[in-house]
Amino acid sequence: MAQKSAPDSARRSEKSRRAIYDAALALVAEVGYPKTTIEGIAARAGVGKQTIYRWWSSKADVLLEAFLDLGEQANEQAAAAAAAVGREQPEEDALPDTGDLAADLKFVLRATVDELLDPKFEAPYRALAAEGVADEKVGTEFVARLLEPGLQLYVQRLRAAQEAGDVRPGIDPRIALELFVAPLAQRWLQRSGPITHEYTDTLVDYALHGLAPR
């Protein structure tokens, strides 16, 4: 596809922005959220402090956007990898819908396990999540910009499953998704148990079929 080349200033901005994101993620992973400063990010990215303040209002803001960008990059890579092996991709920002709810949920949760175990992702995400637990303002931003948009994709998939008759009509999808998402989140956040594909498969089976005899 033909693409107009960006003007020099836009290319320079894009490069600085990426350097700032990389610096912010690396720094918070190394020294934790409390010791990460705008000055430290600027020094590491090789830009002036003013460059950062022109685009963002706080370090929480830089870090949240760095994360959103990391997520987009991961999505693009996944799409490219899927295209390379001829696998059909779901619409952007939607969970797969093959008609098999259990298989689709297991697929997405396995990918989430891989992401949570990836050190590039794990250390900065943990630093930001920890600060969100301690600090209500950071926590609220974290949920609104990172966590909740992801959870809404499960809401959509569960609504489609309700229409297909695979989930009971009276179920609230926003609560239902927590039965398989929250156990993984808690094990990861609190290190309260191992995180594996087998584990998330089990969560999906238990949540769909229930603990009581059928």
Add this chain to the structure above:
Amino acid sequence: MAQKSAPDSARRSEKSRRAIYDAALALVAEVGYPKTTIEGIAARAGVGKQTIYRWWSSKADVLLEAFLDLGEQANEQAAAAAAAVGREQPEEDALPDTGDLAADLKFVLRATVDELLDPKFEAPYRALAAEGVADEKVGTEFVARLLEPGLQLYVQRLRAAQEAGDVRPGIDPRIALELFVAPLAQRWLQRSGPITHEYTDTLVDYALHGLAPR
């Protein structure tokens, strides 16, 4: 019941110990875990630093024991309140078992909601949990000494339910409990949704009966 009175030195120790717990919990709630120090706890409790180091090896150690003690106090108060209204109490360190699994789980989770919303408990518990997310050593202690012993009570109750035929035989109780405990934990830790009795009742119903049509 007649009780031998403690010797003077034991009473003094007990009083210092309680003063140190109170100081530690108040301080961590006010300034957060990173800024809480043994010196600060000692000054607030009106004891020497050496008194603290004689009994505990670190601030994490003091705080964890302060929490265990707070939990014991809450249990004693609950037992006294139940006795006052003639309600039968479960054995110490066991969940109620009335034979109605759903009712018993809802009862315990409602009590947990009340505790999580109690400011006396909430602020220091959150400070400690946040540090556990950030710091692996504190997190591992937090899980081993505070979280996991509580979760094991659910394991016991679910095993009894399996024996009674109320939970399918193939279910792993240690994973099953996460379907209703982890959503509450995540909403509280990440402030990702409101915490109410109606919410935890719904979690129990969804977990026991499953999301798929029966």
